[in-house]
Amino acid sequence: MDSGRVVVVTGGGSGIGRATALRFAQEGDSVVVADVNEAGGMGVVDEISQNGGTSFFEHVDVANDESISELVRRVRDRCGAASVLVNSAGILQNPTRLVDLDIEEHDRIWAVNYRGTFMCCRKFVPDMIELGEGAIVNISSTSAARVFPLLAYSPSKTAIDQLTKILSADLGPDGIRVNAVLPGYVRSEQMQLRIDQGFRDEAKMKEQSALQRMVEPSEIAQGICFLCSSAAKAITGSILPIDAGYLSSTSYQLYAGWTKS
Ligand SMILES: NC(=O)c1ccc[n+]([C@@H]2O[C@H](COP(=O)([O-])OP(=O)(O)OC[C@H]3O[C@@H](n4cnc5c(N)ncnc54)[C@H](O)[C@@H]3O)[C@@H](O)[C@H]2O)c1
Numbered sequence: 001m002d003s004g005r006v007v008v009v010t011g012g013g014s015g016i017g018r019a020t021a022l023r024f025a026q027e028g029d030s031v032v033v034a035d036v037n038e039a040g041g042m043g044v045v046d047e048i049s050q051n052g053g054t055s056f057f058e059h060v061d062v063a064n065d066e067s068i069s070e071l072v073r074r075v076r077d078r079c080g081a082a083s084v085l086v087n088s089a090g091i092l093q094n095p096t097r098l099v100d101l102d103i104e105e106h107d108r109i110w111a112v113n114y115r116g117t118f119m120c121c122r123k124f125v126p127d128m129i130e131l132g133e134g135a136i137v138n139i140s141s142t143s144a145a146r147v148f149p150l151l152a153y154s155p156s157k158t159a160i161d162q163l164t165k166i167l168s169a170d171l172g173p174d175g176i177r178v179n180a181v182l183p184g185y186v187r188s189e190q191m192q193l194r195i196d197q198g199f200r201d202e203a204k205m206k207e208q209s210a211l212q213r214m215v216e217p218s219e220i221a222q223g224i225c226f227l228c229s230s231a232a233k234a235i236t237g238s239i240l241p242i243d244a245g246y247l248s249s250t251s252y253q254l255y256a257g258w259t260k261s
Contacts, residue, residue, distance in 0.1 A: 015188025062116030184243025210245025
């Protein structure tokens with residue numbers, strides 16, 4: 001059944017998480033928007049309610065283990081055990097050299113992006129095992145597959161890819177599927193801010209992608225919903241690029257033997 005599920009979206013108050021929460025709600029699921037940003041999360045809940053969907057906001061800081069435990073308890077009490085978890089809470093990083101890297105920022109990125117994803121899986125999975133089913137989607141990045149000057153962000157995403165594959169093997173026998181989406185350059189609030197501040201070049205991002213454009217948050221959401229649906233019931237341990245052809249095109253453009261006319 002692809003509706004009527006209890007779905008938790010961390011980072012659901014903005015960007016990819018927001019679009020994902022809206023999409024699951026459209027499909028008839030009860031969506032828990034879990035975010036450290038209460039105003040953003042409440043805004044998404046209001047949007048879902050106005051469209052006739054069912055949604056709740058729960059505060060969580062995924063970098064805090066007790067906060068995640070509290071989230072699991074509150075979700076269970078409010079609407080029953082979650083069978084779908086989307087780990088979209090995450091923070092981006094601006095490019096830097098090793099010698100200039102702020103170690104506090106490094107540790108915060110690992111705490112939110114990797115450890116937050118890991119701990120949410122750790123704490124939501126026991127309920128899924130009891131249900132005998134579950135679907136988890138993590139959020140990777142092109143920076144997991146390329147060499148970028150993002151010394152904390154990029155390795156944190158590579159680690160998420162590996163975690164996704166390990167958990168798919170670990171939890172498959174329990175009926176739980178674990179996949180990841182690998183977004184290209186997505187026009188989320190966080191990304192738009194970086195474009196406006198001059199940390200990302202929009203023209204370059206478009207030029208590097210085969211389809212010559214950025215990806216919309218709703219397009220990532222569709223991929224996430226697919227991976228959690230019964231149409232994907234044989235898919236686990238996969239990392240699905242939704243990148244407007246960024247990975248293929250950047251590799252293609254590097255080929256030394258031919259110049260595009
Ligand atoms: N935008 C892109 O181009 C892009 C590309 C690849 C991967 N991603 C990944 O997608 C995910 C979502 O990013 P986005 O672009 O939608 O950003 P966003 O800032 O629009 O959304 C991220 C959300 O996570 C929340 N959050 C941050 N720290 C948190 C914490 N400690 N606990 C709970 N919630 C927290 C924020 O409040 C925000 O609502 C991230 O993991 C990001 O790394 C984004």
